[in-house]
Amino acid sequence: MNEKEIVNLEEKLMANVYAKRPIVITRGKGALVWDVNGKEYIDCTGSYGVCIVGHSHPKVVEAVRRQAETLISCHASFYNDARSELLQKITQMAPKGLNKVFLANSGAEAVECAIKLARKFSGKPEIIATMGAFHGKTMGALSATWDRKYREPFKPLVPEFKHVPPDNLEKVREAITKKTAAILVEPIRGEGGIRVPPKRFLPGLREICDETGVLLIFDEVQTGFGRTGKIFACEHWNVVPDILCLAKSVAGGLPLGITISEENIMSSLKVGEHTTTFGGNPLVCAAACAAIDVLVEEKLPERAATLGRYFKKKLELLQTRHRIVREVRGLGLMIGMELRFDVLNIILKCMDRGVLVLDAGRNVLRFLPPLVIERGHIDRVIDALDTVMGEEKK
Numbered sequence: 001m002n003e004k005e006i007v008n009l010e011e012k013l014m015a016n017v018y019a020k021r022p023i024v025i026t027r028g029k030g031a032l033v034w035d036v037n038g039k040e041y042i043d044c045t046g047s048y049g050v051c052i053v054g055h056s057h058p059k060v061v062e063a064v065r066r067q068a069e070t071l072i073s074c075h076a077s078f079y080n081d082a083r084s085e086l087l088q089k090i091t092q093m094a095p096k097g098l099n100k101v102f103l104a105n106s107g108a109e110a111v112e113c114a115i116k117l118a119r120k121f122s123g124k125p126e127i128i129a130t131m132g133a134f135h136g137k138t139m140g141a142l143s144a145t146w147d148r149k150y151r152e153p154f155k156p157l158v159p160e161f162k163h164v165p166p167d168n169l170e171k172v173r174e175a176i177t178k179k180t181a182a183i184l185v186e187p188i189r190g191e192g193g194i195r196v197p198p199k200r201f202l203p204g205l206r207e208i209c210d211e212t213g214v215l216l217i218f219d220e221v222q223t224g225f226g227r228t229g230k231i232f233a234c235e236h237w238n239v240v241p242d243i244l245c246l247a248k249s250v251a252g253g254l255p256l257g258i259t260i261s262e263e264n265i266m267s268s269l270k271v272g273e274h275t276t277t278f279g280g281n282p283l284v285c286a287a288a289c290a291a292i293d294v295l296v297e298e299k300l301p302e303r304a305a306t307l308g309r310y311f312k313k314k315l316e317l318l319q320t321r322h323r324i325v326r327e328v329r330g331l332g333l334m335i336g337m338e339l340r341f342d343v344l345n346i347i348l349k350c351m352d353r354g355v356l357v358l359d360a361g362r363n364v365l366r367f368l369p370p371l372v373i374e375r376g377h378i379d380r381v382i383d384a385l386d387t388v389m390g391e392e393k394k
């Protein structure tokens with residue numbers, strides 16, 4: 001199929017719910033992808049933060065190949081070697097005390113499980129989330145997501161969700177009632193514009209939750225697995241949640257959602273109360289085991305910290321050269337650059353110059369590259385941005 005045929009088929013046959021970029025990507029390796037015409041791009045989208053270990057990492061490819069030849073499918077009502085290995089690896093690396101795992105297929109599903117778990121464990125219905133939060137688009141996760149454009153068309157949503165202003169401990173205190181089961185937050189808001197909270201916020205939340213008996217849920221779907229320079233972003237503040245949600249990057253590019261909690265919390269879910277057919281399938285578990293090995297062996301969190309500092313500094317230099325840049329912020333290789341206007345044009349022009357970048361809201365450029373990205377790639381990204389921003393001024 002040629003480029004035009006591929007585009008036409010997707011346009012004609014696929015639900016029109018994604019804001020499409022006009023290129024056809026057919027190959028990827030590390031931090032690079034290629035389109036159907038062989039043009040190379042530096043991928044600072046990382047498939048929306050999925051490709052932590054890079055595209056088609058050889059160890060993930062080999063693990064998937066081996067597992068596919070052995071056993072692809074095995075429902076979690078049977079035991080399986082790849083699954084048990086993954087459970088062991090995850091619980092060994094998870095923050096202290098989080099030792100019981102539910103396996104699903106996406107970020108939204110990881111959050112759904114956390115919501116149901118909080119309600120079941122506490123016997124209370126209310127979930128507090130923050131304004132600007134993004135937790136996914138299934139009905140439960142959507143009820144915690146803030147943006148009106150995602151919520152309005154689907155009302156009524158799940159009842160007993162409320163939103164408080166971000167980074168405001170007083171407002172959280174005021175919002176807690178006798179009905180509150182949990183507070184759900186992203187340690188760093190991703191879709192909400194790459195917002196790192198003030199130093200005291202997450203430790204303060206932990207204290208409030210300890211005082212009130214409300215559960216603390218961290219959604220690390222975007223921040224987890226090394227992205228911010230630590231394996232989990234919550235480590236930056238030494239705060240351990242009661243329930244942790246992971247997805248995106250955890251299986252080297254394959255779909256996996258993970259919800260982890262202490263055993264006494266997770267055990268409130270009884271047999272049959274929350275299951276999913278593909279949850280814990282051997283193929284994805286084998287890929288995740290390989291991705292975790294790569295993360296550790298290649299010291300990717302440390303790499304994210306070092307290269308993130310380099311990338312951020314270069315972006316800050318751009319800020320001094322281009323008045324259209326309002327702020328650069330982020331941690332590790334989760335970086336946002338806020339402009340004084342809509343970023344779409346910049347994104348499209350960067351694409352022409354072989355650089356793929358995400359947005360995070362209307363006026364923030366978001367960089368979530370694979371952690372295997374190299375300095376040379378970052379330099380090329382900066383050059384492209386410099387040129388494109390220079391053109392924007394004319």
Ligand SMILES: Cc1ncc(COP(=O)(O)O)c(C=O)c1O
Binds near residue numbers: 048109111137247248
């Ligand atoms: C913090 C956060 N939570 C949840 C989700 C939803 O994940 P998924 O798209 O896999 O359902 C996302 C996706 O971007 C996210 O960034």
